[in-house]
Amino acid sequence: MVQSFYDCVTNDNEILLVHYLEGWRELIKFMDSMGSVFGFISHETMTKINILQGYLDGENGKSYKTIKSMINYELENQVVNFKYLPSKQVPSGCRTLLRMHRALKWLEVFLYKVGTSPGHDKTSEMCAEAYHKTLSHYHSWFIRQVAEVAFLAMPPVEDMYKIVCVKDHEEAKVVLLTTVDSIVKVYNITQELYTINNMLDLP
Numbered sequence: 740m741v742q743s744f745y746d747c748v749t750n751d752n753e754i755l756l757v758h759y760l761e762g763w764r765e766l767i768k769f770m771d772s773m774g775s776v777f778g779f780i781s782h783e784t785m786t787k788i789n790i791l792q793g794y795l796d797g798e799n800g801k802s803y804k805t806i807k808s809m810i811n812y813e814l815e816n817q818v819v820n821f822k823y824l825p826s827k828q829v830p831s832g833c834r835t836l837l838r839m840h841r842a843l844k845w846l847e848v849f850l851y852k853v854g855t856s857p858g859h860d861k862t863s864e865m866c867a868e869a870y871h872k873t874l875s876h877y878h879s880w881f882i883r884q885v886a887e888v889a890f891l892a893m894p895p896v897e898d899m900y901k902i903v904c905v906k907d908h909e910e911a912k913v914v915l916l917t918t919v920d921s922i923v924k925v926y927n928i929t930q931e932l933y934t935i936n937n938m939l940d941l942p
């Protein structure tokens with residue numbers, strides 16, 4: 740997963756969509772190993788990945804090579820709707836990736852917390868705290884309630900160490916902070932692209 744997010748960024752600071760999606764697929768594997776309670780989150784994430792993969796494999800796939808080229812292509816071809824979400828069309832790549840981009844901020848804050856809070860074993864609290872600071876702002880009341888319930892099922896920190904294949908907090912800190920580092924790079928580049936194109940609020 741770290742490798743995919745690392746490989747995402749080219750020397751010109753472009754983000755390769757194929758690796759971005761691979762990183763997300765790896766995250767889903769972690770989530771799936773935490774239990775079926777997270778199934779709906781996993782399913783939601785997979786739906787978004789599949790939309791983007793569909794564009795990447797489609798006839799205009801070359802235009803979806805990087806996030807920047809996707810934005811340019813979709814803007815030039817009026818694929819992005821700034822006013823509402825058309826119900827009968829596949830959502831644009833830009834609005835789909837924006838949802839994942841917002842979730843990436845949650846992940847960054849959460850992993851940083853786990854990596855820098857030795858002895859803090861309440862992953863559910865750290866997860867909820869990260870969610871309140873980030874992704875929850877974009878979710879309806881209903882989704883927020885469902886998310887809160889799912890957080891209660893988060894495994895204890897020792898189990899999370901096993902999931903990320905480390906034995907104690909010291910090792911976890913190195914792995915998690917390296918991960919955070921690569922996520923931050925990807926997040927910042929994406930954020931800048933969405934900001935200059937006025938696309939941070941796409942419906």
Ligand SMILES: CCCCCCCCCCCCC/C=C/[C@@H](O)[C@H](COP(=O)(O)O)NC(=O)CCCCCCCCCCCCCCC
Nearest residue numbers: 766769770773777780783784838839842845874882886903
């Ligand atoms: C394993 C812990 C998982 C905690 C996940 C925290 C985020 C919880 C949010 C759950 C909401 C999902 C339900 C659907 C939301 C959608 O309404 C909403 C908006 O979409 P729309 O505009 O098309 O309607 N969708 C989204 O915001 C996308 C949410 C994507 C959530 C991705 C979560 C990824 C989690 C990766 C966990 C990896 C754990 C790694 C541990 C080492």
